[in-house]
Amino acid sequence: MATLAQPQPDTLPTYDDVTRDVAATLGRPRPGYFVLLGIVLVVLAIGAVALLYQVRYGLGVAGYRPPVLWGVYITTFVFWVGIAHSGTLISAILYLFRSAWRTSVYRTAEAMTVFAVMTAGLFPLIHVGRIWYAYWLFPYPNQRQLWVNFKSPLVWDVFAVSTYFTVSTCFLIVGLIPDIAAIRDLATGWRKKLYKLTALSWRGTDQQWRHYTRAYLYLAALATPLVLSVHSVVSWDFAMSIVPGWHATVFAPYFVAGAIYSGVAMVVTLLVPLRKVFKMEQYITVRHFENLAKLLLLTGLIVGYAYGIEYFIAWYSGNPFERASFWNRAFGEYWWATWTMILCNGVLPFFLLFKKIRTSIPALFVLSLFVNLGMWFERFVIIVVSLSFEYEPYAMGHYTPSWVEFAILAGSFAWFFLWFLLFAKNFPTVSITEVKEIMPMPRKRRVHT
Amino acid sequence: MKRQPSGVLATFREVDAATDAIKALKELAYKDFIVYTPVPNVEVAAAVGHKVSPVRIWTLIGGLLGVTTGFAMTLWMSYDYPIVVGGKPLGSIVPYVVIGFELTILFGAIATVLGVAYNAWRTNQRGAFDPRFTNDTIGIFVPCPDKRCKALEELLTENGAVEVRYET
Numbered sequence: 001m002a003t004l005a006q007p008q009p010d011t012l013p014t015y016d017d018v019t020r021d022v023a024a025t026l027g028r029p030r031p032g033y034f035v036l037l038g039i040v041l042v043v044l045a046i047g048a049v050a051l052l053y054q055v056r057y058g059l060g061v062a063g064y065r066p067p068v069l070w071g072v073y074i075t076t077f078v079f080w081v082g083i084a085h086s087g088t089l090i091s092a093i094l095y096l097f098r099s100a101w102r103t104s105v106y107r108t109a110e111a112m113t114v115f116a117v118m119t120a121g122l123f124p125l126i127h128v129g130r131i132w133y134a135y136w137l138f139p140y141p142n143q144r145q146l147w148v149n150f151k152s153p154l155v156w157d158v159f160a161v162s163t164y165f166t167v168s169t170c171f172l173i174v175g176l177i178p179d180i181a182a183i184r185d186l187a188t189g190w191r192k193k194l195y196k197l198t199a200l201s202w203r204g205t206d207q208q209w210r211h212y213t214r215a216y217l218y219l220a221a222l223a224t225p226l227v228l229s230v231h232s233v234v235s236w237d238f239a240m241s242i243v244p245g246w247h248a249t250v251f252a253p254y255f256v257a258g259a260i261y262s263g264v265a266m267v268v269t270l271l272v273p274l275r276k277v278f279k280m281e282q283y284i285t286v287r288h289f290e291n292l293a294k295l296l297l298l299t300g301l302i303v304g305y306a307y308g309i310e311y312f313i314a315w316y317s318g319n320p321f322e323r324a325s326f327w328n329r330a331f332g333e334y335w336w337a338t339w340t341m342i343l344c345n346g347v348l349p350f351f352l353l354f355k356k357i358r359t360s361i362p363a364l365f366v367l368s369l370f371v372n373l374g375m376w377f378e379r380f381v382i383i384v385v386s387l388s389f390e391y392e393p394y395a396m397g398h399y400t401p402s403w404v405e406f407a408i409l410a411g412s413f414a415w416f417f418l419w420f421l422l423f424a425k426n427f428p429t430v431s432i433t434e435v436k437e438i439m440p441m442p443r444k445r446r447v448h449t
Numbered sequence: 450m451k452r453q454p455s456g457v458l459a460t461f462r463e464v465d466a467a468t469d470a471i472k473a474l475k476e477l478a479y480k481d482f483i484v485y486t487p488v489p490n491v492e493v494a495a496a497v498g499h500k501v502s503p504v505r506i507w508t509l510i511g512g513l514l515g516v517t518t519g520f521a522m523t524l525w526m527s528y529d530y531p532i533v534v535g536g537k538p539l540g541s542i543v544p545y546v547v548i549g550f551e552l553t554i555l556f557g558a559i560a561t562v563l564g565v566a567y568n569a570w571r572t573n574q575r576g577a578f579d580p581r582f583t584n585d586t587i588g589i590f591v592p593c594p595d596k597r598c599k600a601l602e603e604l605l606t607e608n609g610a611v612e613v614r615y616e617t
Contacts, residue, residue, distance in 0.1 A: 015585035147526035163555040185580030206484040207572040214502040215565035441464040
């Protein structure tokens with residue numbers, strides 16, 4: 001058989017090795033996979049029951065009490081939108097920068113983006129209570145001939161998040177096509193039928209590559225400003241209001257950095273077990289984790305700086321309400337949430353200055369879990385603590401999430417992991433084509449460089 | 450459905466051997482051959498010599514349509530049912546930039562995907578295929594009548610093809 005088997009050192013994989021190694025990840029799942037799937041389905045069912053309970057009895061079953069009418073649902077919405085961001089950073093922005101190391105990890109990050117936006121998109125619907133009226137958010141010709149208010153950041157959010165979901169999905173699917181074709185040509189049985197259908201007649205002809213490479217480049221170019229805009233728009237949900245603690249111009253870059261920070265942490269959380277279970281050590285190396293750790297360090301430092309600036313501006317503005325709001329964050333009744341956030345996002349990233357930590361996969365895994373925890377609390381602090389402590393003391397109040405909110409929060413993680421588990425066993429989580437692209441093609445003549 | 454044309458299917462191990470064969474075919478004025486590669490390759494693309502894909506026009510038109518739709522929709526809807534909100538002008542350009550921007554990206558991306566689908570369909574090349582071409586092998590299929598097969602086989606072998614077969 002004529003192959004591109006080339007005079008390479010034994011340690012380097014050939015093109016054929018790459019296809020077979022990635023295809024091997026799609027084999028019959030082991031019992032552990034079904035156990036994990038079972039746990040995820042049980043947690044999802046608990047979340048679904050809680051949601052149905054809320055739909056039946058109304059939003060009163062959530063912990064919402066005036067003045068805190070944005071709670072766990074909006075916190076979790078912002079959390080999941082943030083998680084989505086690193087996928088596009090790794091798949092689109094690093095692609096435009098010709099960053100070769102992204103090839104092994106970008107598919108996982110891109111799939112994570114799509115599933116995270118799918119999870120985030122549920123929360124505005126859950127939050128409005130009457131889910132069946134959610135379509136009111138879109139401009140459509142209704143009976144009263146009334147249109148939505150385009151000056152509201154909430155409407156911008158609808159456009160930003162739905163655009164982000166559509167573009168990320170397009171990007172993921174377009175990237176998958178050549179890989180699915182490579183697996184199609186090895187598969188048998190029902191999988192062969194599935195991949196034949198989803199490969200869209202891909203054969204890797206010169207004309208197909210001609211159009212494909214251009215389309216991929218333009219999708220990356222479109223996704224790059226989009227990723228920066230989406231979390232900026234989400235931040236304006238808060239920054240455009242006059243709530244103390246929200247009304248800050250730093251919010252857009254602060255949120256974008258925070259989003260990438262949490263997203264990279266989630267990529268690490270997913271990649272560590274995936275690499276082990278799928279035996280991908282040859283493709284996802286310590287160098288990949290170190291690069292992800294450097295991204296974590298950079299964005300973590302930006303987030304830590306933003307925390308400092310928020311406090312500085314609260315003091316420097318001379319605005320008593322801002323000062324009181326930030327004093328309350330650090331020393332009020334929610335001090336534990338604030339200090340969890342500062343510890344996880346402002347202090348822990350400094351450990352990444354040490355190469356030993358950056359190159360230790362167990363250490364990075366533990367750190368990524370703390371970052372995820374810290375970033376959820378960051379949104380909780382911004383949203384709940386600011387709303388609970390506005391201008392007038394008689395209008396201040398306390399918010400305690402109810403079991404319904406916690407169940408739906410847990411269900412959202414189950415929903416996210418369910419999609420990821422199904423994806424990981426049916427489609428390549430490492431890009432076959434792009435990993436091959438960075439390997440030199442064999443030649444009959446020597447090339448002098 | 451059109452029948453697959455008969456012709457010669459050659460297999461190559463080395464990328465420069467394949468580009469040599471492509472150049473030799475072009476010198477002999479062969480135009481409708483197909484080159485299969487497992488990954489996109491600039492040398493092969495340069496040897497084949499296609500023009501830049503028209504997908505970029507689709508992206509441009511999609512983006513322009515998006516920004517126009519974004520501003521037209523927000524302005525028209527604001528004046529269609531005029532309600533003053535927060536003392537701002539009915540048609541407030543600055544907040545509408547967000548909608549205009551998002552729709553530029555959305556329409557641009559959708560147009561790009563439609564563009565690649567349409568152009569790949571329009572330039573669809575029929576010819577023999579081997580599953581190894583999506584894995585680790587470069588292939589060239591040259592449609593030709595029986596009588597010219599022998600000469601083509603020799604040409605492709607001379608340029609480094611490791612396997613040449615006639616496909617009907």
